[in-house]
Amino acid sequence: MALERVHLCPPLRPGGDVVTALARTAPPPAVPPSVDELMVALAEVADPEIPAISIVDLGIVHRAAVAADGRIEVELLPTFVGCPAIDAIRLAVGERLATFGRPVHVSITFEVPWTSDRITPAGRNCLRESGFAPPAEPQDVRCPFCDSANVAMDGAFGPTLCRSLFYCRTCRQPFESFKAI
Amino acid sequence: MTTIRATLAAGLDPSTRAALDELLLSMADDEFVIGFSDSEWTGIAPLLEEDVAMSSLAQDELGHAAALYTLLAEVRADGRDADAIAYDRQPDEYRHARLLDHGRGDWAMTIARRYLYDTADGARLEGLVASSFSPLRELVDKIRREERYHVMHATTWLERLAARDGEPRERLLAALEELAPDAATVFAPLAGGERLVESGVLSESMAGLEARWRATITPLFVHLGLPMPQVAVHPDRGRTDHREPFRWLWNEFTSVRRSDPVATW
Secondary structure: OOEEEOOOOOOOOOOOOEEEEEOOOOOOOOOOOOHHHHHHHHOOOEOOOOOOOEOOOOOOEEEEEEOOOOOEEEEEOOOOOOOOOHHHHHHHHHHHHHHHOOOEEEEEOOOOOOOHHHOOHHHHHHHHHOOEEEEEOHHHOOOOOOOOOOEEEEEOOOOOOOEEEEEEOOOOOEEEEEEOO | OHHHHHHHHHOOOHHHHHHHHHHHHHHHHHHHHHHHHHHOOOOOOOOHHHHHHHHHHHHHHHHHHHHHHHHHHHHHOOOOOHHHHHHOOOHHHOOOOHHHOOOOOOHHHHHHHHHHHHHHHHHHHHOOOOOOOHHHHHHHHHHHHHHHHHHHHHHHHHHHHHHOOOHHHHHHHHHHHHHHHHOOHHHOOOOOHHHHHHOOOOOOOHHHHHHHHHHHHHHHHHHHOOOOOOOOOOHHHOOOOOOHHHHHHHHHHOHHHHHOOOOOO
16 A cells, blocks of 8 residues: 655654545555444554553554544543653554545544543553553552562652552562553 | 644633733743752762752752653644743743752752752742643643652751851752742742632632742741841842852753754654
């Protein structure tokens, strides 16, 4: 399928759009993809920082649908307002959905806040298997390696906006926990 | 979303729109300036964890500033984007609170400023949770969840410094004394502020929000034996007449932009 990228660089801030489009010679297929088909495709888009978890399991896909004019529209919820990964995610979504052969429009919204309980049970397992404690209030955090509750918070702030630093006193491993927000 | 927002702003009467402009600019400038001040600790904070924390706080605040400037650019719809508002002004045109004008200072100054600002900002955000201007209400709902961690951080350190007699407490008291005349400037009245309340953008006046803020922080200040921040000496100049340390900071944070205004990165 001949694809032509309209924007090569992601825009720099929420509110901008990434648009990918087919070359004009290829008309869009007659039957639009269903929401389920779009979500299956989006489930193949990994979080750029933790590739084990998809953006669907992370709960940042607010809406995905084919609009009246035939283009695919996706709205994403940033985990944090200042999340620097959101542009990379927006670009990856545009690229993945371009395979449906229609123009794709990906936007950022704060219409509902992303909260850590939007992470699916499967997503929480992915995080644990990758060595991260899934979101919990600081007193409820358990070690992702040995499941011990005997842990201490080293710092409320970690290497990314969405994580805190912890230490497991049982298996003596430092680890990161997703903030409950 | 962009289209809907522009329509919403266009539906506001001119006086409400002007007052909303003042509010968004003051909030964005506050977050922008404290974000840049915090980023000055990157690499030199007293503990590795605090290096990470201050950098993370700075990134949060700059993210909030970017979102607020973007919203303001949509309200103005004059073709100037968020970067233009953030960077293409002279120091006198910034509308952040004078509380943020005292330079990075030492660690105690940083903590005192952060605690006063985070709690004041919290009171202001509280006044926006039911805002009639929905794009701001949605953004504030998101921002408040992040600010909770900022208040936790600042409170922990305020308690730690206040509880240790000798140098930690002395430095904290000196910082609070220096900040005292400007401590309440986050609540400096805005031009057209009464329109914000009448139109439901803001739940109550800045004076009302300041009273709530004082009620919130009083128990901790009493418990720690710290002097309560005084009433702003010149509330009408709470967001103007910026001091020399801000001019230095402005020079820093606009240096790349001024060297090549049309560059993209």
